[in-house]
Amino acid sequence: MSEPQTLFDKLWSSHEIAHREDGAALLWIDRHYIHEGSFHAFSQMKSRGRNVAEPGLTFGVADHYVPTRHRDRDIANAEIAAMVRNLTGNAAEAGVTLFGLNDPRQGIVHVVFPEQGLTLPGLSIVCGDSHTSTHGAFGAYAFGIGASEVAHVLMTQTLWQKKPKRMRVTVDGAALPGVAAKDIALAIIARLHSDGAQGHAIEYAGSAIAALSMEGRMTLCNLSIEAGGRCGMVAPDATTFAYLKDRPYAPKGAAFDRATEAWSRLVSDTDAAFDSEVTLDAAAIAPIVTWGTTPDDALPIDAAAPDPARETDAARASYVREALDYMGIAPGKKLNEIAIDRVFIGSCTNSRIEDLRAAAVVLDGRVSKVPGLVSPGSSSVKRQAEQEGLDRIFRAAGLEWAESGCSMCVGINGDVVPPGERCASTTNRNFRGRQGPGARTHLMSPAMVAAAAVNGHLADVRPLLAGRKL
Amino acid sequence: MEKFVHLTAKACPLTQPNINTDQILPARYLKWPRSRGIGQVLFQDLRFDSEGREIADFPLNRPEWRDARIVVAGRNFGGGSSREAAVYALYDYGIACVIAPSFGDIFAQNAVKNGLLTAILPEAEIAELSDAIASAPTEAVTVDLEQQTITRGNRSYSFTVDPVSRNQLLNGWDDVDLTESRRDEITAFKADDKRKRPWATPSAP
Numbered sequence: 001m002s003e004p005q006t007l008f009d010k011l012w013s014s015h016e017i018a019h020r021e022d023g024a025a026l027l028w029i030d031r032h033y034i035h036e037g038s039f040h041a042f043s044q045m046k047s048r049g050r051n052v053a054e055p056g057l058t059f060g061v062a063d064h065y066v067p068t069r070h071r072d073r074d075i076a077n078a079e080i081a082a083m084v085r086n087l088t089g090n091a092a093e094a095g096v097t098l099f100g101l102n103d104p105r106q107g108i109v110h111v112v113f114p115e116q117g118l119t120l121p122g123l124s125i126v127c128g129d130s131h132t133s134t135h136g137a138f139g140a141y142a143f144g145i146g147a148s149e150v151a152h153v154l155m156t157q158t159l160w161q162k163k164p165k166r167m168r169v170t171v172d173g174a175a176l177p178g179v180a181a182k183d184i185a186l187a188i189i190a191r192l193h194s195d196g197a198q199g200h201a202i203e204y205a206g207s208a209i210a211a212l213s214m215e216g217r218m219t220l221c222n223l224s225i226e227a228g229g230r231c232g233m234v235a236p237d238a239t240t241f242a243y244l245k246d247r248p249y250a251p252k253g254a255a256f257d258r259a260t261e262a263w264s265r266l267v268s269d270t271d272a273a274f275d276s277e278v279t280l281d282a283a284a285i286a287p288i289v290t291w292g293t294t295p296d297d298a299l300p301i302d303a304a305a306p307d308p309a310r311e312t313d314a315a316r317a318s319y320v321r322e323a324l325d326y327m328g329i330a331p332g333k334k335l336n337e338i339a340i341d342r343v344f345i346g347s348c349t350n351s352r353i354e355d356l357r358a359a360a361v362v363l364d365g366r367v368s369k370v371p372g373l374v375s376p377g378s379s380s381v382k383r384q385a386e387q388e389g390l391d392r393i394f395r396a397a398g399l400e401w402a403e404s405g406c407s408m409c410v411g412i413n414g415d416v417v418p419p420g421e422r423c424a425s426t427t428n429r430n431f432r433g434r435q436g437p438g439a440r441t442h443l444m445s446p447a448m449v450a451a452a453a454v455n456g457h458l459a460d461v462r463p464l465l466a467g468r469k470l
Numbered sequence: 471m472e473k474f475v476h477l478t479a480k481a482c483p484l485t486q487p488n489i490n491t492d493q494i495l496p497a498r499y500l501k502w503p504r505s506r507g508i509g510q511v512l513f514q515d516l517r518f519d520s521e522g523r524e525i526a527d528f529p530l531n532r533p534e535w536r537d538a539r540i541v542v543a544g545r546n547f548g549g550g551s552s553r554e555a556a557v558y559a560l561y562d563y564g565i566a567c568v569i570a571p572s573f574g575d576i577f578a579q580n581a582v583k584n585g586l587l588t589a590i591l592p593e594a595e596i597a598e599l600s601d602a603i604a605s606a607p608t609e610a611v612t613v614d615l616e617q618q619t620i621t622r623g624n625r626s627y628s629f630t631v632d633p634v635s636r637n638q639l640l641n642g643w644d645d646v647d648l649t650e651s652r653r654d655e656i657t658a659f660k661a662d663d664k665r666k667r668p669w670a671t672p673s674a675p
């Protein structure tokens with residue numbers, strides 16, 4: 001009998017082309033996703049006089065720089081317009097399929113490609129973006145790479161990699177009402193810290209993970225990088241197959257049935273060994289918000305911000321002091337008393353239809369005390385939300401309903417949080433200046449952002465859910 | 471690719487943990503082509519205030535460390551976004567080696583592709599080294615990748631480095647050339663894989 005294998009071992013070995021003595025392996029890449037940021041890689045490729053090796057396995061989307069308003073007009077900012085034009089030119093020249101600015105399928109890379117059925121179980125997927133880990137939700141080996149590696153994949157459809165270690169994060173039990181995949185993910189990150197999963201491929205397992213929808217699994221896998229993980233994954237199951245059936249680029253008919261047979265084998269064997277194991281109890285997780293400047297600065301909403309004077313470790317005390325100072329929060333301040341200036345619902349972490357529904361349930365018939373922006377994850381999500389009437393709920397609450405893109409997650413399309421302002425945000429990074437120079441970001445679930453909007457300060461969403469249908 | 475064998479230069483301490491790539495190079499400079507001089511905006515929001523004035527106590531702004539080529543950093547340096555331009559900014563500014571207790575995985579991969587060494591020392595040795603540097607800022611530090619040592623005065627430390635990265639830096643290997651030499655294996659894999667995993671090819675919508 002052969003050694004029991006983890007899901008990751010199976011994914012790895014099915015892509016290995018060759019090995020080197022120093023431990024690096026050459027891997028075949030099944031899907032390569034590109035966006036406006038891929039321009040460095042295209043120039044590297046061109047300077048070598050090379051072409052895209054497998055344009056049929058390469059797919060592009062305009063997301064990072066696209067305006068979220070006035071799509072019918074020319075892009076006003078010349079530099080941003082050039083970024084979008086450059087992507088369009090590179091894709092056309094290489095014969096790569098592009099979901100461009102006004103394509104009905106346009107949206108954020110990590111929302112669009114699963115939606116289109118391009119992300120499938122068992123694939124190796126790369127993109128010049130750290131949140132590529134999202135696609136692991138389907139049982140794929142998906143990881144972010146830098147420009148030189150993007151150029152290498154463009155030219156060869158392969159990549160040299162060192163095999164990461166295997167970590168299993170098991171979450172058992174039933175999550176309480178009002179506790180979302182984002183809360184589970186933030187609880188995991190708080191436990192592991194921002195670098196706890198460095199050098200590891202994470203597999204999420206347990207009954208609480210199996211109970212998550214594909215949207216929830218994508219949120220969870222998306223945030224693997226915020227614990228330092230190389231990638232995150234969930235073994236494919238009936239939920240995965242039901243999501244994929246009839247997606248535009250997924251196998252169809254008998255081919256789909258044969259594929260699900262193969263995909264069903266993509267699970268960790270019973271006795272497979274992991275390099276490390278972490279377990280959490282889903283029932284013990286409360287709605288969570290971040291207070292500081294890294295995603296592991298995460299605490300339950302009824303907690304208080306830390307106090308550097310009470311930290312025993314000097315380095316930790318100085319970190320806490322600087323983080324609180326940047327965030328403009330007094331030591332020991334109760335988190336649910338922190339007033340906010342605006343809200344943002346969007347990004348590849350939490351902008352799928354289920355996320356918008358969760359926020360809308362809270363906002364329905366209520367008014368936001370602060371301004372805010374809702375940017376759906378894709379143009380398809382936008383259309384679906386409009387069919388369901390969610391856009392009317394957001395508008396009636398006083399929030400702006402915009403087009404799809406990365407928007408205020410990273411602010412490079414011009415949607416920024418002004419300096420010194422505080423934003424309750426469904427995004428993934430509360431880094432200094434992430435949402436704009438001087439911006440202060442609190443990460444939380446879509447329902448928690450809605451609760452913050454209604455209250456004008458960070459707040460527990462659960463009382464607002466009383467009597468509402470989830 | 472640029473080789474890295476050894477380097478003797480001034481080292482600048484920057485030891486707060488979790489300095490991520492958004493701090494190394496803020497997102498608004500990601501539009502810049504490298505040729506625009508991306509080294510100028512390295513650590514922009516840590517080096518300069520919102521009016522564009524230098525923040526005097528940021529280590530790289532201190533006269534003694536302006537020309538440092540080595541950074542001694544805290545835990546989890548370069549975590550976060552995959553932006554390789556963060557490495558371009560460091561390298562073009564003049565930094566060819568970062569020494570830290572740990573690095574973001576993608577950052578470390580990007581670094582080696584650009585000839586920038588990421589050397590790992592335990593937290594306690596980082597603290598000792600940065601204290602020593604602070605007390606005599608201009609004394610040079612020597613990093614030797616062949617021996618895997620960092621030397622300052624008569625104190626020497628052994629650092630760890632990923633063996634794959636070490637190989638690549640010492641030889642100045644070019645990944646693309648290396649991959650080209652495996653063309654036959656790639657072709658064979660592809661043919662075999664098409665039979666084994668027909669579902670891996672995207673279906674026409």
Ligand code: SF4
Nearest residue numbers: 131347348406409410
């Ligand atoms: S939404 Fe944010 S994190 Fe996601 S791909 Fe866009 S910029 Fe990156």
